[in-house]
Amino acid sequence: MEIINEVNSFVNDIVWGPIMIALLLGTGIFLSVRLKFPQLSRIKDIRKVTLGRMKEDHRRQTEHGTIASAKAGLASIACVVGTGNITGVATAVATGGPGALFWMWLSAFFGMATKFAEIVLGLYYREKNERGEYIGGAMFYIYKGLKSKWMAYFFCIMAIFSYMVCGAIVDTNSIVLGIQAQWHVPPLASGIIMAFLTAIVILGGITRIGDVCEWLTPLMSLIYIFVGGIIVILHLPQLPHAFATIFTGAFTPQGAAGGFAGATVMQIMTVGLARGLNSNEAGMGSSxxxxxxxxxxxxxxxxxxxxxEVFLDTMIINTVTGLVIVLSGKWVTGISGTELAMHAFSTFMPGHIGNYFILISTFLFGYSCLITSSFLCEVSGEFIWGKKAVLPVRWIWIAFIVVGSIGGLEFVWDLADTANGLMAIPNLIALLLLSGTLVRIYKEKIPTGGKIKDEDANL
Incomplete structure (x- = not known):
């Protein structure tokens, strides 16, 4: 295990070096400019065609897809709103200090354009599989848009590896450690139960996943935002100091304090961007x-x-978690992950209510990821090996949930950062090279199934 840790640390330093940071932020900035900042200029349209059409999408019959638009969107949100919003944020603040939150926000703002671009290109290049289901993703626009089979295959392999680690292992690990800390339940026992609950949904395919996420995603998100928001509102006088701590900490080396080991500006930036990517996945090509x-x-x-998706995940949910932790002052105690979030919320809630709230939220967030992330591995496997890979990938996913219950938190989060970075690189390159096609699709308002006249206009 020590050798694996050393190798991963070496690779992680390369993957998350200055070049990756420039590529991640640079792509978001570049696409925001080319698309004229849709995250700001199209706010009315965003509200109208997403949240404003949820009821309509629920009633309409599918004509141009496998499931309703809202179900697909909510399933994707469920995939990113996971334990990273609690455990990941807590780990980032415990490692890099409050300043890490600033870099999460910055990457999320530009990441909104990146995520928009990924989905638009994904739908443009999607196709039907042998079962009559619409499938697509970054591997399809890399293969069909860039004409690069090896890059598409590399992305698929990294996606499978990344989500087996980030989804099955990380989310399960965060859940079982929280349960163990509160009720002393053996992690393996919790892992087996999680595997069973996940199997019930994912063995039913994307239709059943969409049905579950349609009610699970809004429910878990609203409850968490409401409770965390109440805590923040009740401590409005302390907010200016909290934000000052965050903004100052983003550009100032953090000295050791209490159990906090300290961090350089580069470490603060890196951990903020890495955990931000792990949370909202803008640039990974997953959505x-x-x-x-x-x-x-x-x-x-x-x-x-x-x-x-990015706004809800990072700008709202991550912010709620981060502010509660900073306001509590517990980030200097040396504890991390789910335990830090529990201590922070318990500071403002009577008895053990804070512990139970974080535990339940971690379970719901993690479970939502477990039932959705498997589909990404499934499509990646099908892209390489055909439909025969679908069922084996589902069962391997279930097995990895059990494996995740016995892993160490620090190790799996470090491994997750490396896997995410390797997965993001080919996707970000594709987004840049296909930006011309993206702009044409956006300007011409191409209908689903439609084609632009010149698909080679990627300048």
């Missing part, structure tokens, strides 16, 4: 896979769900 199942009239309309 197109779930959104490509959507029944939508115009391609750009589904892309707006990507903007909602």
């Amino acid at each position: 197109p896979t779930l959104n490509c199942s959507a029944d939508v009239d115009y391609i750009e309309n589904q892309g707006f769900w990507g903007i909602v």
Whole structure:
């Protein structure tokens, strides 16, 4: 295990070096400018075609997709709103200090354009599989748009590896450690139960996943935002100091304090961007896979769900978690992960209510990821090996949930950062090289199934 840790640390330092940071932020900035900042200029349209059409999408029959647009969007949100919003944020603040939150926000703002671009290109290049289901994702626009089979295969392999680690292992690990800390339940026992609950849903395919996420995603998100928001509102006088600590900490080396080991500005930036990517996944190329199942009239309309996804995940949920931790002052105690979030919320809630709240939230967030992330591995496996890979990937996913229950938190989060970075690189390159096609699709408002006249206009 020590050798694996050393190798991963070496690779992680390379993957998350200055070049990756420039590529991640640079792509978001570049796409925001080329698309004229849709995260700001299209706010009315975003609200109208996403949250404003949820009831309508629930009633309509699918014509241009496998499941309703809202179900696909909510399934994608469920995939990113996971334990990273609690455990990941807590780990980032415990490692890099409050300043890490600033870099999460910055990457998320530009990441909204990145996520929009991923989904738009995903729907444009999607296709039907042998079962009559619409499938797509970054691997499809890399292969069909860039004409690069090896890059598409590399992305698929990294996606499978990344989500087996980030989804099955990380989310399970965060859940079982929280349960163990509160009720002393053996992690393996919790892992087996999680595997069973996940199997019930994912063995039913994308339709059952969409049905579950349609009610699970809004429920878990609203409850967490409401409770955390109440805590923040009740401590409004302390907010200016909290934000000052965050903004100052983003550009100032953090000295050791209490159990906090201290961090350089580069470490603060890196951990903020890495955990931000792990949380909202803007740039990883994951969201197109779930959104490509959507029944939508115009391609750009589904892309707006990507903007909602990043905003809800990072700007709202991550911010709630981060502010509660900073306001509590517990980030200097030396504890991390789910335990830090529990201590922070318990500071403002009577008895053990804070512990139970974080435990339940971690379970719901983690479970939502477990039932959705498997679909990304499934499509990646099908892209390489055909439909025969679908069922084996589902069962391997279930097995990895059990494996995740016995892993160490620090190790799996470090491994997750490396896997995410390797997965993001080919996707970000594709987004840059296909930006011309993206702009044409956006400007011409291409309907689902439609084609632009010149697909080689990628300048």
